[in-house]
Amino acid sequence: MQIDIQNELKKIKNDSDHVAFKIVKESTRDLSVRNEIPQKIQTYEDYGVMIEVMRNGHIGYAATCELNSESIQNTYKKAVEMTSHLSQHAVTEFNSSVRPPSKGHYISKRTVGLDQLSLAEAYDFLKTLCKELRCNSLIKTAITDTMIVETEHHYVSSSGADFLQNFNLATVSLSSTAVDSRDSQTRTFHGGRGLCLQAGKEYFDLSRYLNDCQTISKEAIELLKADNCPDKTCDLILSPDQMLLQIHESIGHPLELDRILGDERNFAGWSFVSPDDFGQLQYGSSLLDVTFDPFVDNQFASYNFDEIGNPAEKKFLIEKGLLKAGLGSLESQFRSGLPGVANSRSMSWNRAPIDRMANINVEPGTESLEELISRVDDGIIMFSNRSWSIDDYRRKFQFGCEYAKEIKNGQIGRTLKNPNYRGITVPFWNSLAGLTHAGTIEKYGSPYCGKGEPSQIIRVGHSSPYALFKNIDIFGA
Amino acid sequence: MNLQTAIYKKYFSDLLSKFSESIDANEEAVFTLRSEQNTFVRFNHSKVRQNTSLDQHIIMCKFQKNKRVVEFGFQLVIDLTTDLNKFLCFLNDSRIQMSKMDASSDYTPINSVLKSESIKKINRPPDEQIIPWICDQFKNVDMVGFWCSGPVVEISANHLGQYHYFESDFFFFDYSIYSGPRAVKSLYSSELWSEVNFKNNINQSIQKLALLKKDLKTLNKGSYRCYLEPAAVDEILSTLNWGGFSQAQYKQGLSPLKKLIDKDCALSGKISLTENLTLGLAPNFNSIGEVVSEPLSIIKNGQINNLMTSTATALEYGIESNYAESSEFIKSLDLAPGTLSIKDVLEQLDTGIYLSNLHYINWSDRSNARLTGMTRFACYWVENGEIQGPIQDMRFDDSIYNLLGKNLIDLTIERELMVKTGTYFTRTLGATLAPGLLVDDMNFTL
Numbered sequence: 001m002q003i004d005i006q007n008e009l010k011k012i013k014n015d016s017d018h019v020a021f022k023i024v025k026e027s028t029r030d031l032s033v034r035n036e037i038p039q040k041i042q043t044y045e046d047y048g049v050m051i052e053v054m055r056n057g058h059i060g061y062a063a064t065c066e067l068n069s070e071s072i073q074n075t076y077k078k079a080v081e082m083t084s085h086l087s088q089h090a091v092t093e094f095n096s097s098v099r100p101p102s103k104g105h106y107i108s109k110r111t112v113g114l115d116q117l118s119l120a121e122a123y124d125f126l127k128t129l130c131k132e133l134r135c136n137s138l139i140k141t142a143i144t145d146t147m148i149v150e151t152e153h154h155y156v157s158s159s160g161a162d163f164l165q166n167f168n169l170a171t172v173s174l175s176s177t178a179v180d181s182r183d184s185q186t187r188t189f190h191g192g193r194g195l196c197l198q199a200g201k202e203y204f205d206l207s208r209y210l211n212d213c214q215t216i217s218k219e220a221i222e223l224l225k226a227d228n229c230p231d232k233t234c235d236l237i238l239s240p241d242q243m244l245l246q247i248h249e250s251i252g253h254p255l256e257l258d259r260i261l262g263d264e265r266n267f268a269g270w271s272f273v274s275p276d277d278f279g280q281l282q283y284g285s286s287l288l289d290v291t292f293d294p295f296v297d298n299q300f301a302s303y304n305f306d307e308i309g310n311p312a313e314k315k316f317l318i319e320k321g322l323l324k325a326g327l328g329s330l331e332s333q334f335r336s337g338l339p340g341v342a343n344s345r346s347m348s349w350n351r352a353p354i355d356r357m358a359n360i361n362v363e364p365g366t367e368s369l370e371e372l373i374s375r376v377d378d379g380i381i382m383f384s385n386r387s388w389s390i391d392d393y394r395r396k397f398q399f400g401c402e403y404a405k406e407i408k409n410g411q412i413g414r415t416l417k418n419p420n421y422r423g424i425t426v427p428f429w430n431s432l433a434g435l436t437h438a439g440t441i442e443k444y445g446s447p448y449c450g451k452g453e454p455s456q457i458i459r460v461g462h463s464s465p466y467a468l469f470k471n472i473d474i475f476g477a
Numbered sequence: 478m479n480l481q482t483a484i485y486k487k488y489f490s491d492l493l494s495k496f497s498e499s500i501d502a503n504e505e506a507v508f509t510l511r512s513e514q515n516t517f518v519r520f521n522h523s524k525v526r527q528n529t530s531l532d533q534h535i536i537m538c539k540f541q542k543n544k545r546v547v548e549f550g551f552q553l554v555i556d557l558t559t560d561l562n563k564f565l566c567f568l569n570d571s572r573i574q575m576s577k578m579d580a581s582s583d584y585t586p587i588n589s590v591l592k593s594e595s596i597k598k599i600n601r602p603p604d605e606q607i608i609p610w611i612c613d614q615f616k617n618v619d620m621v622g623f624w625c626s627g628p629v630v631e632i633s634a635n636h637l638g639q640y641h642y643f644e645s646d647f648f649f650f651d652y653s654i655y656s657g658p659r660a661v662k663s664l665y666s667s668e669l670w671s672e673v674n675f676k677n678n679i680n681q682s683i684q685k686l687a688l689l690k691k692d693l694k695t696l697n698k699g700s701y702r703c704y705l706e707p708a709a710v711d712e713i714l715s716t717l718n719w720g721g722f723s724q725a726q727y728k729q730g731l732s733p734l735k736k737l738i739d740k741d742c743a744l745s746g747k748i749s750l751t752e753n754l755t756l757g758l759a760p761n762f763n764s765i766g767e768v769v770s771e772p773l774s775i776i777k778n779g780q781i782n783n784l785m786t787s788t789a790t791a792l793e794y795g796i797e798s799n800y801a802e803s804s805e806f807i808k809s810l811d812l813a814p815g816t817l818s819i820k821d822v823l824e825q826l827d828t829g830i831y832l833s834n835l836h837y838i839n840w841s842d843r844s845n846a847r848l849t850g851m852t853r854f855a856c857y858w859v860e861n862g863e864i865q866g867p868i869q870d871m872r873f874d875d876s877i878y879n880l881l882g883k884n885l886i887d888l889t890i891e892r893e894l895m896v897k898t899g900t901y902f903t904r905t906l907g908a909t910l911a912p913g914l915l916v917d918d919m920n921f922t923l
Contacts, residue, residue: 034729038546038581041574043567045551048533062530065552071532078530082516085605089612091524119547119570120577127579141729179730184844186731263521265621265660266653269836269853352527389839389872391851393658396872396923398849400841420841422872422923453623453651454517454529454900477842 003067005049006156011069012076018054018099019076020157022307024349029119032145033126035134039143041123048349051076055084057093059331061352091335098330099308101160106304108168109297110200114150117201122146125204132213133176138221140184141177146170146204147193147447153307161309169300169459170203171196171447174213178220185223185417187216187402190241191384194444196459197298219403222415229404229419229476235379235433236421236472237372240442242401243464245385247360248446250425251283251290252460254394255317257328257336258355268451269392272425273323278338281323284429289363290318292327292341300445300461301358308353310342317341317360321430329355347456354452359445359461365435372434372468374410380474381405381412381466382419398422418477434468441465482628482644485512485534488555493634495561496538499568500636505541505587507639509764510534510553511903512630516604520622520652523615525608535903538564539765540571541587544580547571583803585788589639589766596644597757601670610672611650614679618686622652629904633766641768643760645906650675651898653854654682659689659867662708662834662854666896685833685855691866694858698871700918702829704822704859707893707911712835714750714810714909716848717877722775723805724786728794733843734877737781742846742878744779745885751775752785752801753811758896759907763787767800775807779882808907815888817915822889824862825915831857831864835873846877849922872923880916889913 005021012019026046032039048065049072060083064075126144133142149169156162174189189195189212197203238246254271258264273281284290294302294312304312310330317325326332328340332355345356373381387400404419405412445461493508500506515531537550549567553560601607604626611624626648633641649666663682665675705713720726721734736742752773754761762768767788774782785805791798802808817825830852838850851872858865876882889912899905 034582036579038578039583040548041546041578041581042548042550043571044537044549045563047552058525060528064532065534066532066555068554068556071555075530075532082528082530082605086518086525086528086608089525089609091521091526119574123578141731177730184730184735261521262621262655263519263526265521265655266623266651266662270658350531350533352529354527387839387841387849389837389841389849389851391870391872392836392853393870396851396870398841398872398874398923418842424923450901453519454515454625457901477845477847 003049005154006162008069008072009156009158011073014158016053016055016080017057018096018158020052020099020155020161022050022153022155022349024048024151024153026149026151026348029122029148031122031126032143033123033130034141034143036127036130038123041119043119046348050349051079053079053083054094055080056087057095058083058087058090059094060086063350094331094334096159098334099157099159099161100310101157102163102305102309102311103161104163104304106165108166108198110168112201114148114168114170114200117148117204122148122204125206128206129174129209129213132210133174133217135214135217136221138178138180138224139176139217140179143175145173155307155309157309163305163309165303165305167198168200169196170199172209174209174216176217176220178224180224183224185220187220187223188384189216190444191386191402193447194241194244194385196300196445196447197443198300198302199298223403223417226415226417229380229416229474231475233471233473235376236469236474237376237379237381238467239381239383240464240466241384241444242382243362243467244444244462245388245399247362247462247464248357248449248460249388249390250394250397250428252327252357252360254425255327256355257326257332257338257340260326261332261335264451267453269394272393272395275336275338277323278326279324282321282430283318283323283426284321285432286320287365287432287435288318288321288429289316291316291361291363293359293361294342296359296443296463299359299443299463300459303358306342306344307346308344310344312342315341327355327357345458347458351452351454351456356451356458357449357460361462362435362464362467364438364441364465367434367436369436369440369466372436372466373407373412375434375468376407377409379407380416380419381407395425397425419474420476421472421474423472428469431470431472432467433470436465481514485630489632492557492560495557496564497636499565503542505636507539507587507633507635507765509537510632513627513904515625515627515904518608518624520620523612523618523620525612540568541584542572542575544584545575545578546581546583547575582793583789585765585792587635587637587765589635590637591768592640593762593768594642597646597668599646599648599668599670601648614676615654618683619655620652621655622650624650625900625904629906631760631906633762633764635766639766641760641762641766647758647896649896649898654686656686656689660854661685661689664895664898688857688864689855689867693869694866695869696858696871698921698923700920702826702917703919704826704831705914705916706833707913708895709832709835710812710911710914711895711909712838712850713848713880714812714911716838718807718810722785722807724784725790725805727784733840733846735844736846738784744776744878744881746778747815747885747888748779748881749777749813751811752807753809753910756809756811756908756910759808763800763802769800772811773799810909810911812911814890814892814912817887817889819889819891819913822913823859826859827862828860830868831859841874847874848877849874871921873919874922875920880919884917886915886917
């Protein structure tokens with residue numbers, strides 16, 4: 001059954017300030033293979049409609065998966081009744097400026113659509129990679145998995161908005177766990193599901209991954225015999241697949257304007273950033289440029305519009321270390337008077353949109369990785385996130401990585417296991433002392449950024465070069 | 478049961494019968510259906526930020542043939558022809574795709590024909606009355622919170638006629654009240670709506686908030702004697718539940734509690750932990766319809782007694798199943814009480830930190846079961862049994878073999894029942910029943 005939401009919108013007797021219908025149809029195939037045996041082969045279709053109404057300046061929502069005309073009309077009535085009733089208790093009285101009448105479309109960059117990849121083909125792909133991972137008897141558990149998502153959002157509103165966005169998204173994960181009589185060590189392909197992109201069937205080309213399988217398993221075995229990361233204060237180089245977490249937790253979340261406005265204080269947390277900090281706070285060293293960039297080809301959270309129709313554009317959040325703009329939607333900009341971006345997003349048709357990250361990227365420097373390493377007398381380079389924890393104000397963090405190498409006198413040395421580091425957000429970013437050039441940038445992300453009440457996950461993208469930080473507390477197990 | 482829920486109940490039964498008729502003699506299928514009619518209201522500054530009404534009905538089918546397994550699912554439209562056609566479309570595609578795959582480690586023989594029904598209804602005022610009432614109760618304080626209500630239905634059925642039906646009308650109000658940057662967090666949820674008890678809960682929070690107006694104490698990193706309220710204990714237990722009690726994780730070399738399971742390390746003899754579905758807040762059947770009728774001891778007197786073992790894991794490793802969910806998480810955590818009375822907590826803490834909540838806990842060293850996380854909400858510095866004032870947030874980093882092991886002093890006699898407040902995708906069913914916990918030398922690093 002296909003529902004024409006433009007037609008459904010026309011059927012309602014609209015006496016609201018604003019009405020919008022958003023229909024989302026999403027197909028997800030989730031597969032995992034352990035030791036060459038299928039572990040999970042799952043297909044799921046999510047399909048429903050979200051109706052938003054503005055009554056007396058208050059915006060409320062009702063949603064249903066019962067996609068027939070009668071249910072949609074009843075759902076609209078529910079939205080109107082509840083929202084009208086609660087409008088006298090609303091935090092904010094919005095106006096129509098927070099729902100622009102945008103028109104247009106977006107389609108993920110791809111060569112061949114993911115609909116051309118069958119479930120059995122995806123399984124064969126994972127099985128082959130899993131076999132490659134099990135190259136040594138010390139590899140007790142090899143797991144490969146993928147998530148393949150095709151999704152379409154269509155939004156229409158009483159103010160004339162009408163836009164359609166079509167995404168193809170994929171993750172590929174590889175994991176090898178080596179076990180001996182004393183220890184167990186896991187090495188993955190860029191940390192869990194860190195390798196996630198908007199892409200088509202071409203992403204499932206075995207030749208892109210086979211060499212990495214060998215490397216991952218070799219490094220997992222290498223870690224069994226490695227020394228523990230020492231406890232000390234020294235220089236730290238983070239690889240792009242750890243920078244993704246560092247950016248996400250200590251730049252992305254604290255800059256969300258709905259957090260700064262206090263909406264998340266009961267769940268995800270508040271922020272150490274105050275409204276007065278914009279334009280004033282030296283968030284990082286002068287090397288630090290951070291952008292909200294929705295137009296990076298294939299990055300996981302690229303789009304043309306956020307989910308309330310705000311046209312997306314690239315914007316500097318931090319420029320030369322100075323805090324310039326927050327991650328706030330039109331609603332948060334209206335409430336706070338602060339500059340923001342197009343980031344009102346929701347998990348699906350069944351959640352109201354809130355301020356979310358999308359592509360939040362650290363812009364490149366000029367050095368090669370070799371030049372960066374040569375500047376370190378005593379330090380460590382860490383790869384691939386495996387543990388993360390940060391306080392509710394996004395100040396005090398502690399992150400762990402899978403794999404590290406010691407650096408002495410500008411040279412890479414021994415392998416170290418269980419590497420961790422901790423710090424405080426603003427001093428940490430102000431200790432940034434070097435970034436590698438644009439050619440070293442790697443694109444990662446996460447399908448699972450959690451936030452909101454009711455809770456929702458969202459897809460985020462983070463790209464970064466390698467980064468050098470001075471005088472960081474590191475420690476091992 | 479409201480009229481709408483009764484209509485859905487009949488529809489689901491008819492639909493699942495139709496689905497079962499489509500399964501051939503050499504095939505097996507088990508169905509899990511989750512239906513929710515939710516009211517979600519989030520508050521900020523004691524006013525309504527967003528309200529959402531949501532009806533969703535999710536069907537999942539675990540389909541098996543020749544030991545191949547494919548799982549598929551979709552949202553129901555609630556139209557018999559449309560939903561059946563979509564099911565048949567998925568089923569036929571699964572038949573084609575699985576013929577090109579290998580036998581799965583997730584295969585479990587399906588043979589149950591059991592039936593059960595559990596319906597829990599809570600008489601309470603309608604949401605339209607409750608929400609303005611909440612705003613009014615907090616009009617003089619800065620409240621941020623979340624109201625969640627409405628019936629949740631979970632059904633497990635199979636092609637042989639098994640049919641388990643669980644319906645709960647549970648609600649919760651999860652909130653914090655703030656004074657500047659400091660806050661008290663609380664939860665009101667009950668199987669018997671009581672405006673008096675709800676008001677008492679709010680008043681207790683407001684009284685606690687007054688203590689936070691004392692001068693802030695900034696502590697140095699180091700080790701401190703600490704009391705953890707049940708909510709903080711729940712945070713730790715929830716992290717351990719993240720693979721720690723899973724048989725499959727252990728067998729695959731991934732368990733963070735390997736040293737406990739192998740008896741290389743021990744917890745205090747005061748620690749006994751049970752999967753207790755008799756708390757009644759989660760169905761006593763799992764997603765393939767296996768029924769757990771008795772509490773299952775996981776840790777007894779500090780030693781692992783059982784690991785959560787699904788039938789798929791049991792078949793793979795030739796051991797006995799205890800009908801755990803495929804994720805092998807504990808759904809209803811029950812931590813046994815100790816001998817410390819709550820009224821004596823401050824006196825027994827003497828000098829140290831009173832922790833009401835912990836936040837964002839993660840493993841800092843999985844193989845040694847070391848955790849890190851932050852203090853959050855109302856946490857106080859206590860001297861000679863007297864609360865001196867709130868502390869600046871601190872990061873802890875300590876092994877479970879210290880916190881629940883050699884440094885554990887006692888647990889409280891009184892325990893708190895905390896319903897799960899998770900709402901990712903669907904509403905989480907389950908609860909934690911936990912005491913508070915007094916511990917020596919908890920390690921803080923930042």
